[in-house]
Amino acid sequence: MTATPEYSRPLEILPASWVQVAGRISVALGAGAAFAVAGALGGAGMVQWVLAAAVAAFGVWLAVWDFREHRLPNAIVFPLYGVVGAALAVLGASTGDWGRVGLAVAGGVILWCVYFGLGLAGAVGFGDVKLAGALGAWLAWFGLPLLIPATILAYLLALPHTLVILVRRRGGRVPFGPYMIAGALIAGIAATV
Numbered sequence: 001m002t003a004t005p006e007y008s009r010p011l012e013i014l015p016a017s018w019v020q021v022a023g024r025i026s027v028a029l030g031a032g033a034a035f036a037v038a039g040a041l042g043g044a045g046m047v048q049w050v051l052a053a054a055v056a057a058f059g060v061w062l063a064v065w066d067f068r069e070h071r072l073p074n075a076i077v078f079p080l081y082g083v084v085g086a087a088l089a090v091l092g093a094s095t096g097d098w099g100r101v102g103l104a105v106a107g108g109v110i111l112w113c114v115y116f117g118l119g120l121a122g123a124v125g126f127g128d129v130k131l132a133g134a135l136g137a138w139l140a141w142f143g144l145p146l147l148i149p150a151t152i153l154a155y156l157l158a159l160p161h162t163l164v165i166l167v168r169r170r171g172g173r174v175p176f177g178p179y180m181i182a183g184a185l186i187a188g189i190a191a192t193v
Helices: 016-069 074-095 098-120 126-140 144-168 177-192
Strands: none
Touching: 016 074, 016 126, 016 177, 074 098, 074 126, 098 126, 098 144, 126 144, 126 177, 144 177
16 A cells, blocks of 8 residues: 555644644744753853854754745744744843843844835845844844844845846845844854853
8 A cells, every 4th residue: 555645754644834833833842941951051141152053053054045045934934933032031031131031022023124124125035024033033132232233244244245246247136044144143142252
C-alpha cells in the first residue's frame, strides 16, 4: 500500500496551519526556556547576549533566504517575534523593569509603522515591514533612540549593493532584510557591550 501524496509524511495528517502554529509555539517556548536559564545563571546581561545570538541566528537564515528569493518568509519572521517576546518577558521579570518592556514593545510598533510607510511608498518590501517590528522591539529594550542609528546603518550598508545595481544599469531589487539585520545587530551588540 502506498501513501497518498497529501499524507506522505506523518505530520501532514494535520492541516499545514496547525503544524506551523505548533512549530512557532515550540520555537518561542524553547527560546523562553533558554532565556530563563540564562537569566538564572547570568542575570539580564546574559539574557541580552543570548537574545543577540538568537537574532543573529535568525538573521543569517533570513539573509540567505532574502538574497536567494527576494522575500522574507513568515515561517521564519514570525517565530522571531516569539523569541524576542520571550526574551523581553524574562528581561522584565529578572529586572522588574516592566516599563522598559513596554517601551520595547512600543519600539517594535514604531519601527513597524515607519517601515509600513516605506512599504506603502514602494521603498521596501512587506517582508521587511514584518521584520522591522521584531528588530525594533529588541533594539528598543536598550532605548528608543537606538532605532535611529540601526535604521541609518541598514541604509548605509545597503548603499554599495544599490550602487552596483545602478552602475550596471540593470533593473534589480536590493534584498533589504540582510542589511536591516546587520544594522540591528551592530547597534544591538554595541548597546549590549
